[in-house]
Amino acid sequence: MLWPLSTRHKRLFRLTSARWQRRAIFLLGGIGVGATAVALAQLADLAQHAFALLLAKSRYAVLAVTPLGFVLSAYLTIRLFPNAQGSGIPQAIAARHLTDQSARESLVSIRIAIGKTILTLLGLLCGGSVGREGPTVQVGASIMFALGRVSPRRQPGLILAGAAAGVAAAFNTPLAGIVFGIEEMSRAFETRTSSLIIAAVIAAGLTSLALAGNYAYFGSSAMSLARGTDWLAVPLCGVAGGLAGGLFSRIVIAMARGFKNPLGYAIKDHPLWFAFACGIAVAICGLVSGDTIYGTGYVQVKTALEHSSPLPPDFGVLKLLATTFAAISGIPGGIFSPSLAVGAGIGSNIASFFHDAPLGAIMLLGMVSYFAGVVQAPITAFVIVTEMTDNHGMVVPLMAAALIAHATSRMICEEGIYHALAKGFVERATRPHGAKAPHASN
Template sequence: AIFLLGGIGVGAAAVALAQLADLAQYAFALLLAKSRYAVLAVTPLGFMLSAYMTLRLFPNAQGSGIPQAIAARQLTDQAARENLVSIRIAMGKMILTLFGLLCGGSVGREGPTVQVGASIMFALGRVSPRRQPGLILAGAAAGVAAAFNTPLAGIVFGIEEMSRAFETRTSSLIIAAVIAAGLTSLALAGNYAYFGSSAMTLSRGADWLAVPACGVVGGLAGGLFSRVVIAMARGFKSPLGRAIKGHPLWFAFACGLAVAICGLVSGDTIYGTGYVQVKEALDHGTPLPQEFGVLKLLATSFAAISGIPGGIFSPSLAVGAGIGSNIAAFFHDAPLGAIMLLGMVSYFAGVVQAPITAFVIVTEMTDNHGMVVPLMAAALIAHFVSRMICEEGIYHALAKGFVERATRPREGEGR
């Protein structure tokens, strides 16, 4: 009953966050229509204020939120868990993610939905601490399912990324929570494919060369992104590293300014989730601007290291679409949309190093089952290439930092 009730709550929260995120991005678009250079003030000051509120009011709400959910499962102390997943943090996560989108941050809402889902389940499971790791896992999986309307991806994400193990009892509870969240999302938002339905496939033999091309490039770019974000989270012992750690608000300001500059150079295309740009390109079969992928990658990197709350799911898919669009220029007769999908799955698999989740989520988002095999192949290639650059997936690497910070004080007390 807890899993079903929690699933309904997660589904409702996911739909609310999705609709409010659209409104936030629309409001930012109105600002751009008034003056596109306003971002040089709004975005850096917004990042600075968001970082301040995160540090002072909602600590542990920074970033995507998925590492916090993973860390909360690994911890055994109730107070330590509550510092990572709680209703207070869930509320702060939603508010500040929306604020980041309102300021033009290149962030997504799906990672935050995972932390919100885990927080809701954690709160409902307070009466049974023994079951809380399973509840947190189910809440996270339900969050992915409801955020994208991708129930299979939610289940696979829970098993492959969150738990990294298949347990019969836990898996059945994940499915129950995903069903409840999915039905709630369907009731509130209707049935839809995130990027619309697509029937494009790789028809000619030569077109299949795009699979390894996207896999290698996406894996390299995704691995590099993860390595940078992980390194920044762990900090540096150099004077620059100490300066960043000592002045987090000014660092957030600098990151916001960098995002604004990327936005101006891109022609105002890299702000927000990137959903609108990618969907239009897929719907109309038109390539994205040549510089879109690189600038979106830079903007997402600056947002991810700035310390503000916001996910990397949607922006990563947008970066991958940009990479695929560039690679498609070398395959003149191949369907553009199919290669964009290969770019999306490759870069995303390179970032999260969860290849099954990557191809399942892209397949469900586009309702395109004709591309399953090439998507699987590209995701696996990207995964192996990414591992050469970054040995561990971004979420589990960042989760280690939260676990270490949570256990360090208690270790000190025993000395």
């Protein structure tokens, strides 16, 4: 004979069921984000390989392919996938701060995730200096948002978990994913959701391991700063990377906010022509560089680190210019990998002043410095570079360089690029329906 459940037992059953349902959503979402990250990584490699085949046929074809590709990407973004432009991380941050469901859905949704994936691949296919990691964050947040529609009050935590899992799976850096979620996405440690976020990161990481295997993004290295004079490279890289990263962020933020002058009005009124001009600029940078600055920059940096060979002297500057033009053009694409490539170029140039120092170690200092200067998240910067190179002997100098770069960057740009851009998305999402935006470029 079955005894009827008491009111207390019914309440306990409902609480337990809701708790396990919440855990299942985080775990299933993590698996989905991990699988999507691996698929996007493989498709991105294919897109860059296809572009390399085009270069092998005619390197001057970029003068037509790259600007036309930028125009097509910008057109599709405006017409079909609004709010898919740029990195995608500002959209995820903004979605966490919004409370209206429809406003959130305009920034993170399955529709946005599909558009982001397609248009990021298009950007790489036409030679844009963009990365796939930022888009993976927006896609991850979109997947979690879709799974969490049954519980709207849990969606800020789900979006945070999706973003953290996206970083972890994109780079195979689980610690960096967790730190990114705390330092950059939420700017706080949330005790109530911390264990569930870690579970999502673990699920995404295990899925990535199962599909792509265990690997260090830039390969394993044991290089370190040996002599006392080698440590002078730490403040040099920190200051140079912080200045360059702060300048990049300031330009991108200023372009996003727009200019109240004829040039700013022209950019807003003719976004496709502006995308075309940015594509031409990227193509010229590519031709001047000898075809080294297209795409993510991953192959060039990994080759230089593995063989301890310097990058071309103009690589850092030209990669910085190409990434800037891609970032302000309005096409979807991230800045994670291109920023690390720019930093590697800066480090390679600084290493020329230290003839007996290990080249790879100073390149790592340049990478962490420029990245910390751009995002102004020093802990995420040194953790992600450490995990990507599996080099724990460089932890202390990487930490020091990241902190110096962060302080230097803030003298040029008061706020990190992601949070500054997120404010614009929040303002547009909360603007009363039908209200006109100020006549300035978005």
